[in-house]
Amino acid sequence: MPLTKSKGNMYPWVTHTHSHLRGACPHRCGYCYVQAIERKFENGHYTGPLRLDESELQLNYGVDKVIFVEHCNDLFAAMVPSEWIMQILSHCHFWHRNTYVFQTKNPARAVQFIASKAVQFPQHFMVGITLESNLWHDVMGSAPHPRQRIAHFKRLRAYWPQVHTFITIEPVLDFNPVELFDWIEAARPTFVNIGADSKGHGLVEPDQQDVIRLIELLQGAGIEIRQKKNLGRLINNEVEPR
Numbered sequence: 375m376p377l378t379k380s381k382g383n384m385y386p387w388v389t390h391t392h393s394h395l396r397g398a399c400p401h402r403c404g405y406c407y408v409q410a411i412e413r414k415f416e417n418g419h420y421t422g423p424l425r426l427d428e429s430e431l432q433l434n435y436g437v438d439k440v441i442f443v444e445h446c447n448d449l450f451a452a453m454v455p456s457e458w459i460m461q462i463l464s465h466c467h468f469w470h471r472n473t474y475v476f477q478t479k480n481p482a483r484a485v486q487f488i489a490s491k492a493v494q495f496p497q498h499f500m501v502g503i504t505l506e507s508n509l510w511h512d513v514m515g516s517a518p519h520p521r522q523r524i525a526h527f528k529r530l531r532a533y534w535p536q537v538h539t540f541i542t543i544e545p546v547l548d549f550n551p552v553e554l555f556d557w558i559e560a561a562r563p564t565f566v567n568i569g570a571d572s573k574g575h576g577l578v579e580p581d582q583q584d585v586i587r588l589i590e591l592l593q594g595a596g597i598e599i600r601q602k603k604n605l606g607r608l609i610n611n612e613v614e615p616r
Contacts, residue, residue: 376433377390377391377392377433377435377436377439377441378390378391378392380442383569383572383602383603383604384442384445385442385475385567387440387600388440388441388442388475389439389440389441390439390440390441390442391441391442391443391445392430392433392435392441392442392443392444392445393419393430393443393444393445393446393447394426394427394430394431394443394444394458394461394462394465395424395425395426395427395444395446395447395449395454395458395462396419396420396422396424396425396426396427397420397421397422397423397424397425397447398420398421398422398423398424399420399446399447399448399451400424400448400451400452400453400454400516401448401451401479401514401515401516401517402515402516403479403513403514403515403517404512404513404514404515404575405513405545405571405573405575405577407573408420408446408447419446420446420447424447424453424454426455426458426461428461431461431462431465433465434469435465435466435469435472436469436471436472437469437471437472438471438472439472439473440472440473440474440475441466441472441473441474441475442475442477443462443466443474443475443476444462444476445477448477448478448479448480449462449476449478450476450478450480450481450483450484450487451478451479451480451483452480452483459487460487460493463487463493463494463495463496464494466495466496466499467494467495467496467497469496470496470497470498472496472498473496473498473499473500474496474498474499474500475499475500475502476499476500476501476502477501477502477503477504477542478501478502478503478504479503479504479517479518479523480517480518480523481501481503481523481526481527481529481530482518482522482526484501484526484530485526485529485530485533488501488530488533488534488537489533499537499538500537500538500539500540500564501530501537501538501539501540502539502540502541502542502563502567503523503524503527503541503542504517504523504542504544505520505523505524505541505542505543505554505557505558506520506543506544506545506546506547506549507520507543507546507547507548507549507554507580508520508521508524508549508550508553508554508557509547509548509549509550511547511548511577511578513547513575513577513578524557524558524560524561527539527541527561528560528561531562538564539561539562539563539564540563540564540565540566540567541558541561541563541566541567542566542567542569543566543567543568543569544567544568544569544570544602545569545570545571545572545575545577545579546568546569546570546571546579546580546585546605546608547577547578547579547580548578548579548580548581548584549580549584549588550584551580551584551585551587551588551591552587552591554588555588555591555592555595558592558597559595559597563597564598565597565598565599565600566592566597566598566599566600567600567601567602568585568588568589568599568600568601568602568605569601569602569604569605570602570604570605570607570608571604572604579608580608582608582609585605585608585609586609589601589609
């Protein structure tokens with residue numbers, strides 16, 4: 375699969391995406407857009423058992439790109455063999471004149487690799503976590519509890535103080551704004567993404583005032599917010615285009 379130019383409303387600051395992993399993501403989150411796409415096709419790249427497409431390790435990444443790696447899976451999910459993770463990181467490390475984006479719901483595993491002296495991460499990279507809420511929702515599938523995610527995410531800077539980190543609150547689910555803010559402030563991310571469900575999954579979403587309160591708290595703490603346009607549906611009662 376070639377390096378793909380990033381499009382859509384995922385992250386406007388990402389220029390390209392690429393996946394080495396095939397098969398269904400082990401987390402099986404109920405709102406996952408990848409699952410929705412793959413249900414329309416048979417024998418898709420992201421159905422069936424987890425596997426590594428070794429041909430993707432030969433792809434020329436070039437230079438001066440921001441590449442979201444494994445955007446359709448979770449590189450640090452517990453079921454991904456360590457050998458595969460090391461091969462993928464080595465591929466990124468070789469093409470060192472790019473910035474790499476790794477996003478996970480299992481930061482404990484990411485911390486394990488970052489703390490290891492035997493693993494070479496690329497020269498320029500950022501690590502993010504998905505944190506839809508501070509509360510557990512069944513739609514989170516088999517992903518670690520949000521409380522576990524933030525606890526391990528806070529450890530990242532202890533091993534790599536200069537690493538850029540981010541938290542993605544998307545799709546935002548019902549939450550306690552004060553507690554979620556406390557979690558985020560303690561983690562000291564470089565920035566926070568906030569977005570709403572755009573696919574009509576019927577999720578348990580927060581009240582308008584809770585979303586506004588969280589934004590106010592983050593702004594007051596000087597934390598950069600990268601707000602998705604689709605959040606307007608929750609805070610301004612805007613109707614999303616179909």
